[in-house]
Amino acid sequence: MNVNKPNPLHLSVTLVAAFSLVLLLATSNAQAAWWSPGGDDDSDQQRGYQAEFPINENYRFECGACHIAYPPQVLPKASWQNLFANLGDHFGEAAAPDQHQAEILNYLQNYASDSANAGKFKDFTKRLQSPAPVRITELNFWRLKHDKVLKKEARFITDNPDVGSASRCNACHEDAEQGLFQKHTVLIPNVEKREYK
Numbered sequence: 001m002n003v004n005k006p007n008p009l010h011l012s013v014t015l016v017a018a019f020s021l022v023l024l025l026a027t028s029n030a031q032a033a034w035w036s037p038g039g040d041d042d043s044d045q046q047r048g049y050q051a052e053f054p055i056n057e058n059y060r061f062e063c064g065a066c067h068i069a070y071p072p073q074v075l076p077k078a079s080w081q082n083l084f085a086n087l088g089d090h091f092g093e094a095a096a097p098d099q100h101q102a103e104i105l106n107y108l109q110n111y112a113s114d115s116a117n118a119g120k121f122k123d124f125t126k127r128l129q130s131p132a133p134v135r136i137t138e139l140n141f142w143r144l145k146h147d148k149v150l151k152k153e154a155r156f157i158t159d160n161p162d163v164g165s166a167s168r169c170n171a172c173h174e175d176a177e178q179g180l181f182q183k184h185t186v187l188i189p190n191v192e193k194r195e196y197k
């Protein structure tokens with residue numbers, strides 16, 4: 001057998017392998033993380049928190065008039081339950097839906113931060129200070145993530161004419177209603193980035 005003669009089978013296997021590698025690199029973002037020097041941890045940080053949930057029009061309509069229709073993943077089931085038990089006096093407002101109340105609560109609980117659909121949002125349930133807090137902005141996880149912001153609460157939030165309340169997630173996280181919260185896309189209106197990044 002002539003060892004110098006290229007083995008045609010070997011050559012085609014090599015070609016297929018090279019071609020697949022090119023395809024992988026070109027088509028898939030997930031694969032990009034695999035070869036980027038930062039590795040998985042960095043890309044995970046970049047992704048931040050991205051909730052996945054089906055849009056419920058009744059929820060949007062009934063609960064999205066005074067503030068964004070918060071993504072269901074930002075509170076645990078018991079919190080949604082607690083909130084719905086007091087919609088007659090909802091932070092000083094009458095907020096009971098005219099219709100579909102049971103359906104909306106069921107939807108929120110199905111995607112809650114302690115549901116099977118929570119994904120990374122199970123973090124929102126970490127070290128809960130009480131079994132059913134009714135504010136996202138009271139959760140220990142939320143407060144921890146916003147410690148730099150809260151240190152300058154008056155200037156960044158309450159006295160900031162384009163924010164006003166920490167409950168207005170969308171003032172700083174543009175796509176909050178779609179469930180997107182990322183360090184690298186967050187922008188506090190009227191504040192220089194270097195003050196909170």
Ligand code: HEC
Nearest residue numbers: 062063065066091093094095097134135136137138165167
């Ligand atoms: C009539 C206006 C109104 C409607 C309708 C309404 N809310 Fe609210 N909601 C408020 C106000 C006011 C606050 C307090 C906001 C603040 O402190 O800045 C609030 C706060 C909240 C918070 C806590 C936000 C935080 O600070 O973490 C949640 C959660 C919430 N609402 C859910 C709902 C749900 C679910 C519905 C539908 C059943 C709903 N809201 C309908 C007025 C409303």
Ligand code: HEC
Nearest residue numbers: 048049136145156166167168169172181182183186188196
């Ligand atoms: C005044 C502006 C402001 C408001 C309002 C605000 N956030 Fe944030 N948020 C920030 C900033 C700034 C960061 C990044 C903090 C850092 O880099 O340490 C952040 C970070 C986060 C993160 C972590 C993102 C990551 O990549 O780790 C989550 C989750 C989050 N916010 C959710 C919320 C929710 C939910 C609300 C509304 C209840 C909200 N935020 C309201 C400014 C805000």
